[in-house]
Amino acid sequence: MSNGILDIETALRLKGFHFRTPSKVRGYKAGIHKSYYHGISPDFLDHKEYNKGDELKQIDWRLYGRHDRLYVKKFEDEVNMRWCILIDKSASMGYGENKSTKLNYAKKLSATLAYLLLKQGDSVGLLGFSEHDIEFIPPKAGSPFITPIVDKLESFKPSGTTGIKEPVLKALEAYRSEASFVIVSDFLIKPEKIEESLKLIRNSMKEVSLFHILHPDEIDFDFRGSVEFEDMETNAKVIVDTDSIRHTYKKRMGKFIERLKMICHENETRYVFSPINKSIENSLIEIADK
């Protein structure tokens, strides 16, 4: 196991936090997530009248004493959760200097999250994607599973164009039962396509969280003079006077981020704005519970 992308210190600081889904899941192992199935969780849920077939040990004898009728206690069952981390490895994620690329940040975030999820007993799968290149590791539970995840993450190189629909379909096919998706990407595609993929996930009754990874250059556009820009994915070129275009660019980027937030809100999706100068801890904490 390499410590290159796995930020152990951050993971330790977040040790007291749990990553839960806001809705109930149908897990198959005991875990921290509320289950549709009433079971052995110590959390009392409700009473119901005794019927044939109910466990006798669940009869609430105190209530019988008061009401002279048999009631059984219902407890919430806590199950483990299956997570799928979808990480964008398109060419645009390669933007940044040396190791401070968006992809590196995404890898660190994903590795740390995977580590914490495995630690809390959930199973974690990984799907690295660009439009026509999808690499998938099926979900598994247990801390040792962090090693293949990290190895896979480290193998990702930025290439190809961004496409989100195909990887989402692939993940949905693999996660037919309850699961929570985490998508880590710069989302530099049309908002309509993002919305379409989120709807697919939400219609499959799965939770989804987005980590929106951007480089500060993309937010602040801190360039000077006349620059010829070449798109990292399409190779489209444009010469701009950065001074004159900055204001308009920032306005458009701001609108795009707001639009993305709105789409997430409308689709009950958690949105985490994660520029790469934001610490991994601060990004992850936004989807964590104390």
Next chain:
Amino acid sequence: MNLSFLSPLFLIGLAAIALPIIAHLISRKSGVKKSFPAVNFLISSQGELATRSKIKDIILLILRALILVFIVLVFAKPAVFSFSTAQDNTPKSQAIVVDNSFSMGYGNNFSRALSKTQDLIDSLPDGSSAFITSLVPDNKQEPPLIQDKTLLKKALKEIEISNTFTENEKRLQDIYTKLQKAPSERKGVTLITDLQKNGWKNEGFQRSWLEVIDISQKQEASNHAVSQTQLKYENNSIIIEAEVSNFSSDPVQKLLMRTSLGDQEIREFLDIGPEDGSVKKFNFSTEKTEMPSHGSVETSHDKLKVDDIRHFIINGQDQFRILIVDGDSREDSRLSETYYLARALETISELSDTNISIIDNDSFLDEDLSGYGLIFLANIGEITPRIAKDLEEFTNSGGYTVIFLGNRVRAGYYNTLLENILPGELQNIEEQKLSLLPEDSGIFSKDINEKVGQVKIQKLFNIEPNAESATLISASNNKPFLVKKEYGKGSVFIFTSTADSSWNNFSITPVFLPVIKKIHDFPYYTKSQRNYLVDETVNIDISQDTESAIVIDPSGHQFKLKVEAPEFGKTRLPGIYIVEEDGENAYEFVVNIDPRESDLKKTSIPSIESSSEQTQGLVKVFKDIWRYFLWGVVALFVSEATFRAIFS
């Protein structure tokens, strides 16, 4: 003004203009290259800014290029120069004559002439004296020779375009004569003209002291003009015949003509061949409306507008009337004394609206002569003192009397009763076979003078012309055949032979009609029609008891007349003039352009092209203008910086 450079080598620096252009193109093609993920955002953002940015770039490019151009021009030292006619810079006496004749109104000829004159004034060597005058004199006193160029330019501004022309050779000679009084040894006259041939009798006119500058740029001036209007009165209508002449070598097609009479207006289109004329008739009804006093015929305008309109006045009741008194009338008119005369006048009346009355000697004695403009007395034997007095008054007030003699005429009777108006004393009748000889009177055309020899005389009265009279045609024995005397406002013509063919064959020769027409035209045009040409002096008819009279010209200016000598010479403007007597409108007369002036063909007089640099013997006079470009550079720098600050 011409442009030159004192240090033209610096103009090579203009190549530097390529620098900002190259920089502009380079900035458009390359720059710092960078891979970037959000290029789509840039493309959509730039689309919004593209137009603004392009305009900004182009303006900056132009400003920067202009800065370089101006800097180069500052070093190249541009200067404007004009040609001085001086061989050197020794002072001289110069008359600068600006052609202000009618044709200079063509296009912008006149303004070009004024501009050229300004240049000439500027280029006069220091110490020179000059005066500026117009080719067509304006009745003002000629200006004196002065050295002050400011005053010369002021004099130039006072020159106005005229609507006529003058005798150019005589005028230039007069101007040069005036220069002879100047102390300077070098003297010259510069004429700035379009070289239109009107006014030049000798098209080869050339003098060593004369320099002619042609400002017309050798352009062929095409022109059309309303050259004549004729009015005919019928029962309930007036027919206006308007002739339009085309003086160019190209045809004129669908020329719009507009004839207006009061509030009535008729429009027609007209086609005219090259170097040709065409007549159009306009029929106006006089039934319902009150007759207006005047009207005009106008065509759509060409480059010479002033001759595109011709005015006319309506005589109304004052139709031109001719009285023919036949002293030997017969039942068979062909045997009458006035047969040929009446036919000739009837022919003439077809061209001009004329009413002809023929009466015999008896009726004449009771006739009221005041309504007539022209009276022919043919072989009148009987004249009463009363009718003689009436005839004298008629002539004095502007009427024309034409007397043919014959066998009924008694010389002594005529000499006594018509003493005041008769051009000479009638003597004996001479019987001799004679022919006629022309006299250089200037009245009859060359054609008439050539043909007058065809007339054969058998019998005529000898007459001793008096001092005021002029013999217009003589017989071959050097005795007068036709004598004219001016009396009062009118004139008397006397033919010493008969109007019929009993004493001569005059009435059956081709000369008869044109001679009668010429005599007819004197009163017809000068009195009845009240039709004058520009710059013509008009004898104003004012009533005897009038205390004050004024003439109002077409622009509304009023000119007071001397009642004792009511002559009016300020007929520079074409249009309708109003005569007022004691504050009341007396009558109107019309002034038009001489149709000959509309022909704008040029003379062959040697000239200098005003734009030519091949002006032999001329020197260039320079004026630096590079300082203006230096200020321009500063202004451009400030503009560029401001522009960048605003749009960055």
